[in-house]
Amino acid sequence: MPTANFTDIVLSRMGADIDPRLREVMTSIISHVHAIVREVEPTQEEWFQAIMFLTRTGQLSDDVRQEFILLSDTMGVSMLVDAINNRKGQGGTESTVLGPFYAAGSPELPLGANIAREPGGQPCFLSGHVRAPDGSPIAGARLDVWHSNSHGFYNVQQLDTQPSGNLRGVFHTDADGRWWFRSIMPSSYPVPEDGTVGNLLRAMGRHAWRPAHVHFIISAPGFQSLTTHLFVNGDTYLDSDAVFGVKDSLIVDFVRHMDAREIAERGLSEPFYTAEYEFVLEPATVAASREAVAV
Amino acid sequence: MPTANFTDIVLSRMGADIDPRLREVMTSIISHVHAIVREVEPTQEEWFQAIMFLTRTGQLSDDVRQEFILLSDTMGVSMLVDAINNRKGQGGTESTVLGPFYAAGSPELPLGANIAREPGGQPCFLSGHVRAPDGSPIAGARLDVWHSNSHGFYNVQQLDTQPSGNLRGVFHTDADGRWWFRSIMPSSYPVPEDGTVGNLLRAMGRHAWRPAHVHFIISAPGFQSLTTHLFVNGDTYLDSDAVFGVKDSLIVDFVRHMDAREIAERGLSEPFYTAEYEFVLEPATVAASREAVAV
Numbered sequence: 001m002p003t004a005n006f007t008d009i010v011l012s013r014m015g016a017d018i019d020p021r022l023r024e025v026m027t028s029i030i031s032h033v034h035a036i037v038r039e040v041e042p043t044q045e046e047w048f049q050a051i052m053f054l055t056r057t058g059q060l061s062d063d064v065r066q067e068f069i070l071l072s073d074t075m076g077v078s079m080l081v082d083a084i085n086n087r088k089g090q091g092g093t094e095s096t097v098l099g100p101f102y103a104a105g106s107p108e109l110p111l112g113a114n115i116a117r118e119p120g121g122q123p124c125f126l127s128g129h130v131r132a133p134d135g136s137p138i139a140g141a142r143l144d145v146w147h148s149n150s151h152g153f154y155n156v157q158q159l160d161t162q163p164s165g166n167l168r169g170v171f172h173t174d175a176d177g178r179w180w181f182r183s184i185m186p187s188s189y190p191v192p193e194d195g196t197v198g199n200l201l202r203a204m205g206r207h208a209w210r211p212a213h214v215h216f217i218i219s220a221p222g223f224q225s226l227t228t229h230l231f232v233n234g235d236t237y238l239d240s241d242a243v244f245g246v247k248d249s250l251i252v253d254f255v256r257h258m259d260a261r262e263i264a265e266r267g268l269s270e271p272f273y274t275a276e277y278e279f280v281l282e283p284a285t286v287a288a289s290r291e292a293v294a295v
Numbered sequence: 296m297p298t299a300n301f302t303d304i305v306l307s308r309m310g311a312d313i314d315p316r317l318r319e320v321m322t323s324i325i326s327h328v329h330a331i332v333r334e335v336e337p338t339q340e341e342w343f344q345a346i347m348f349l350t351r352t353g354q355l356s357d358d359v360r361q362e363f364i365l366l367s368d369t370m371g372v373s374m375l376v377d378a379i380n381n382r383k384g385q386g387g388t389e390s391t392v393l394g395p396f397y398a399a400g401s402p403e404l405p406l407g408a409n410i411a412r413e414p415g416g417q418p419c420f421l422s423g424h425v426r427a428p429d430g431s432p433i434a435g436a437r438l439d440v441w442h443s444n445s446h447g448f449y450n451v452q453q454l455d456t457q458p459s460g461n462l463r464g465v466f467h468t469d470a471d472g473r474w475w476f477r478s479i480m481p482s483s484y485p486v487p488e489d490g491t492v493g494n495l496l497r498a499m500g501r502h503a504w505r506p507a508h509v510h511f512i513i514s515a516p517g518f519q520s521l522t523t524h525l526f527v528n529g530d531t532y533l534d535s536d537a538v539f540g541v542k543d544s545l546i547v548d549f550v551r552h553m554d555a556r557e558i559a560e561r562g563l564s565e566p567f568y569t570a571e572y573e574f575v576l577e578p579a580t581v582a583a584s585r586e587a588v589a590v
Contacts, residue, residue, distance in 0.1 A: 028330075055356045056353065076304070077328055204308070
C-alpha cells in the first residue's frame, strides 16, 4: 500500500546520472502533486475530471491560442515566475506579464507617430523618459508598444478586421532619453472565456477581466530588458485583474483634456487624454540577485 | 511584488458561494503549484517548456490513447488515488490500477473456456476461489479478465490484427465460489514510449516496462468491487513497474509443468503453466473507513 514512503519510492526510481536540474524540478513536482492527492483525497471520478480538464486544455491550444498559458496566468503562476525572474535591486521599473498577444515585427515609427490605424477610440498622447537608476537619460532606448483597441481586442486577435500593425509600434528615445507617441485609450477586456479556463473561473466565482493597460518591452544596450504594462488609473478591474498583473507603481493617471483651445492646438475636434511615465532600467552588468527580494 | 502573501491573494479571489469541494481542491492545487514555483525558481524558458509539455500531452490524447493518464500512472499518482479509494480494513484482496486497456463488453464465457483466440503463447490454466473475509465462498461472483498477448499487446491496441475478444472474458464462480479458465502466459511490455511521457521517462533515467500480469475486475452483490492484477512471480520488472502497480500480495507463482503425462492429460503437446489465487472481497455494507489505513 502506498504510505508516506511511497513518494520516496517514486522519486528513487530516477537514475543516478540524469540532469541534476531535471532531478530537482521533478522531485519538487512529484512531491507536491502527491501532497495534493493526499490532502484532497480525490475520488476516482474527480481524478478523471482532472485528467480530462488537462487533456482539453492542451487540445484547445494552437498557433493563436494557448489555454495552458491562460491557466498559468489566471492561477497567478505566471506572475510568480515573472517576479522570480525580475527581482529589482536598484529601483528599476517593476515588470509584469508579457501576455499572449505580443507579436514581434511591429512597425518602426518616428517619435510622435500615431499607432492607431483605424477610426474610433479616444485620442491619447503618451510620453516620458527612459532613465538609468541614477536618473541619467538613456538615449536610443527601444520601446516595443502594443495595446487593445476600444473594443478590447488586439491586432493579432483580429487580423482580418484590424489594419496591419494597428495599435503596435517600435520607438526609440531621443538624445534626452525622451519618448512620445499618439494612440487611443486602451480598454479593459476579458481573457478568453470559452474554454476550460473560462469554465474554471466561473466555477471559482471569478471574473475574466483585465484592467485597461498599454504593454511595453523596453531595452537598451548595457541594461536589463523590461517587460511591463502601464495601467489606466480608475479602471474598475485594477483590484481584480484576472491574471494578477497589476502593481501599484504601474498605475498611471490618464488625464482627460476638455479645454477647447488645447483640443484645437492638438489639431483635434474632441477631448483627448495624456499620460506620462518615467521608466527606469537596471544595468545588465549588475544582475539583480536572486536573494535580493523574497518572493 | 508577489511575496508569500501573493498565494493568499490568488486564493482570496474565489467567490463566497462556490462549491466547497471545488474550493478545497483548488486551494490545495494553487498552493502546491505556487510552492513548486518558489522551490524550483523556473526560468522563463523552463516555464515555457512546462507549458509546452502539458500542451503536447493533451494533444497526444484521443479516443485510443490517453497521455495524461499515462503521466499520472508513471508519476505514481494513479496508484496513490487507487490506494486512497481502496483502503482495505478486513483482509480483502489488494487493488491496483485499472490501466488504459480495459474495455467493457468482453464475451461471457463458461468456466474453463479458453480466452486465447490466436495461435502462439504458452498455455496457462488459471483458477481459484472468490471468498468473503470469513472464508465463505461467494457463488456467482463476476470476474472480468483481460491481459496482453505473447508480444505484449492488448486486444484493444491491435483491433486490426488480433481476433475479436482475444484474451478477454467474463466468468462467474460456481456454487463453491470457484473460478477457472484457460489462456496463455501474459508478457511484460513497455507503456507507450513515443510521446511526452516516454521522453520524460528517458530524461529521468527510467524504463517504461510493466511486469507480466493478468487484469481482474471482480464483483458480487453485497460486496465491494475489486480492480486488481495478478503478477507473474519471477518477472524482471516486478521491482521497477513503470506505473508502480505491484503489491507483494498480488505476485503469484505461475508453475511450469513439463511432465509428459500431465501434458497429455490436458490434451496438449507442449509444457503448460498453472496459477491459483484466492480472491477476498470486502462487504459493501461496511465501507472501508478512510482513516483505516494511513496513505
